[in-house]
Amino acid sequence: MAKELEGFNFEQRHGKARVRVGRVWRSNDGRRHFMVEWNVNISLLSNCVAAYVRDDNSDIVATDTMKNTVYVKAKECSEQLSAEEFAILLGKHFTSIYPQVYTAIVKIVEKPWERISVNGQPHEHGFKLGSEKHTTEAIIQKSGALQLTSGIEGLSLLKTTQSGFEGFIRDKYTALPETRERMLATEVTSSWRYSYESVSSIPQKPLYFNDQYLNVKNVLVDTFFGPPVGGVYSASVQSTLLQMAKAVLSRFTDISSVQLKMPNIHFLPVNISSKDNGNIVKFNDDVYLPTDEPHGSIEASLSRFWSKM
Ligand SMILES: O=c1[nH]c(=O)c2[nH]c(=O)[nH]c2[nH]1
Structure with missing residues (x-):
């Protein structure tokens, strides 16, 4: 909320x-362990x-x-919960405990620890780090x-064929065939906005948002690649x-918008020739120079258009 201050507009937040x-x-018998690692960012809009x-x-x-509140609340959560639920729980805490705080913005990035399998059997307490990360942001008002x-962040995908690029503008600067x-x-x-508009309207099913995260990831991946054959x-x-x-919005009725960022990471064809030896390497859709910049x-x-459910 912008405030007038000594003839200026002033906005502030801290976190x-x-x-x-x-x-x-x-688990009840103590044998099977479940774990998360979260990186939490809190920002409070307050008077x-x-x-x-x-x-x-x-x-x-x-x-x-x-900072301390994060550890207290983590301790208090006796049942496993999703990053979304934890972000909401923190936001609810800050906006309800402190009269001055009118909005809490809580972002969480979850490290992709995945249960390891040993000899095909899921390990009771062993985890390995995966690649792409589950992220969330909850913005909570005092009103609820x-x-x-x-x-999702860092979902690296690659296919070796079934891709082309034709019909683009050709002018005197164009070299790309x-x-x-x-x-x-x-x-x-990618990020997607859920259509739940109050803390009280979110699904109560345990770990619902973890399931949705996996579902959305699968739809993104399946659509990128198409059928296995x-x-x-x-x-x-x-x-x-x-x-x-489109696949995300058509599959998930509780998602009202989706944003996607997809850098085109180039694998350049390798052609090497010299005056003396002629073609040393001639590209035949086989040898590439992977690059990440540019x-x-x-x-x-x-x-x-109508984002409410
Ligand atoms: O899929 C593509 N989109 C582009 O806009 C573009 N531009 C380019 O040089 N190569 C590609 N490929």
């Missing part, structure tokens, strides 16, 4: 960034202008207290109004991105 917490839960203008900190929630977004045969590689960052042709990153976004950057968002 604690990168609060790392690990939490282990045990505490006096701290800025009058050296009066009496309305300030210390960021150290915010909620904006809930979840996402048209093709119907190329590698397509990207690292997907034959795949699906991609006419551009743009076209594939839109198909992925890369194409393609992003879009898609939302329903």
